[in-house]
Amino acid sequence: MGQVLTIVGGSARAAAFSAVRAGFAVHAADRFADADLRRICPTVRVDDYSVGLADVLRGPHTGGWLYTGALENYPALVDQLAGIRPLWGNSSGVLRRVRHPQRVADALGGRGLRCPAVTFDARLLPRDGSWLRKSLRSSGGAQVSRFDQLAPIGGHREADNYFQQFVEGTACSAVYVASGRKAALLGVTRQLIGARWTGADGFCYCGSIGPLLLSGDVAENFVQIGNVLAHEFELTGLFGVDAIVNSQGVWPVEVNPRYTASVEILEWALGIRAMELHVAACQAAELPTPRAVVPRRQCGKAVLFATNRMRISADFDSRANQAEKSTWPAWADIPARGTLIEPGWPILTVFAEGSGEREVLDALRRRAADVRSALSQPANF
Numbered sequence: 106m107g108q109v110l111t112i113v114g115g116s117a118r119a120a121a122f123s124a125v126r127a128g129f130a131v132h133a134a135d136r137f138a139d140a141d142l143r144r145i146c147p148t149v150r151v152d153d154y155s156v157g158l159a160d161v162l163r164g165p166h167t168g169g170w171l172y173t174g175a176l177e178n179y180p181a182l183v184d185q186l187a188g189i190r191p192l193w194g195n196s197s198g199v200l201r202r203v204r205h206p207q208r209v210a211d212a213l214g215g216r217g218l219r220c221p222a223v224t225f226d227a228r229l230l231p232r233d234g235s236w237l238r239k240s241l242r243s244s245g246g247a248q249v250s251r252f253d254q255l256a257p258i259g260g261h262r263e264a265d266n267y268f269q270q271f272v273e274g275t276a277c278s279a280v281y282v283a284s285g286r287k288a289a290l291l292g293v294t295r296q297l298i299g300a301r302w303t304g305a306d307g308f309c310y311c312g313s314i315g316p317l318l319l320s321g322d323v324a325e326n327f328v329q330i331g332n333v334l335a336h337e338f339e340l341t342g343l344f345g346v347d348a349i350v351n352s353q354g355v356w357p358v359e360v361n362p363r364y365t366a367s368v369e370i371l372e373w374a375l376g377i378r379a380m381e382l383h384v385a386a387c388q389a390a391e392l393p394t395p396r397a398v399v400p401r402r403q404c405g406k407a408v409l410f411a412t413n414r415m416r417i418s419a420d421f422d423s424r425a426n427q428a429e430k431s432t433w434p435a436w437a438d439i440p441a442r443g444t445l446i447e448p449g450w451p452i453l454t455v456f457a458e459g460s461g462e463r464e465v466l467d468a469l470r471r472r473a474a475d476v477r478s479a480l481s482q483p484a485n486f
Contacts, residue, residue: 114173
């Protein structure tokens with residue numbers, strides 16, 4: 106048995122599976138305690154983060170811990186938990202700085218890198234959709250909306266929101282590992298945003314496909330962005346940058362200073378062990394040696410959301426068990442039998458691979474249809 110690692114957050118499944126593939130003994134605590142997560146490690150369902158997560162870390166397990174989304178939005182809680190058990194990840198002080206959009210924009214702009222303009226004051230902004238209203242505590246694209254004529258007015262300055270220039274282009278997510286104020290780029294994926302066939306809408310994150318094959322200039326731009334952020338904010342371990350790529354280059358829109366949703370896609374496609382790299386960076390300040398990596402395949406995931414109220418039946422549970430019986434299953438984040446799912450809530454995640462992005466996307470759509478079909482029986486309340 107390897108080192109013990111406790112993983113906590115909104116959803117721990119992806120990071121827990123990454124850790125198991127890297128040889129760690131894992132304990133997990135999250136909001137869902139999905140069936141597939143419980144099958145690989147001891148798991149606690151936690152609704153009240155401030156109390157529940159502290160109880161988990163005070164438990165009998167040893168070793169370090171790390172957080173997944175959206176605990177980066179609660180630095181005071183991260184600070185509290187870091188006082189209980191060693192944190193392998195970014196401290197509360199780092200979170201307060203790197204999750205401040207103006208500080209990020211200033212850091213990147215100060216090094217001559219592109220970044221959408223940001224402001225906390227809406228008084229002079231046009232209400233034509235060319236700006237976005239974003240929550241300071243958003244995660245996965247939640248609470249992001251166009252600032253246009255239909256947008257509600259919450260005052261010129263809103264305590265929990267900021268405004269960011271909207272940039273047209275391809276939504277991407279870059280994954281890095283950082284230590285010693287330097288970063289190594291692991292790869293970049295294309296994001297699925299608001300894809301209606303997943304049940305999502307708006308700016309909601311609903312999947313990743315990749316890795317993307319980048320031109321030299323774009324790749325170098327991503328490398329520069331990672332190094333500036335790692336240096337300016339003293340980032341440690343895995344972190345992600347959501348960005349828009351267009352003909353002008355790369356436009357970072359948000360920093361996620363923890364394990365991100367696209368990490369497992371890069372692991373699958375590139376054959377890397379991201380959690381091993383994360384712990385090496387946090388414990389020993391080691392970074393992987395840069396090397397040319399040729400993707401073994403294109404891989405993808407899609408998060409499916411409920412469009413109506415449903416309860417997970419015994420038949421669906423049985424079918425889901427068959428879909429997950431492989432190293433890279435067709436389905437993951439599988440809710441337990443009897444789980445009640447409300448409209449707009451995530452149901453599960455589907456995976457697919459192929460020789461190109463279009464092939465992967467088509468396979469994801471087919472698997473999404475399979476899930477909808479399996480859920481088509483009305484719930485018994």
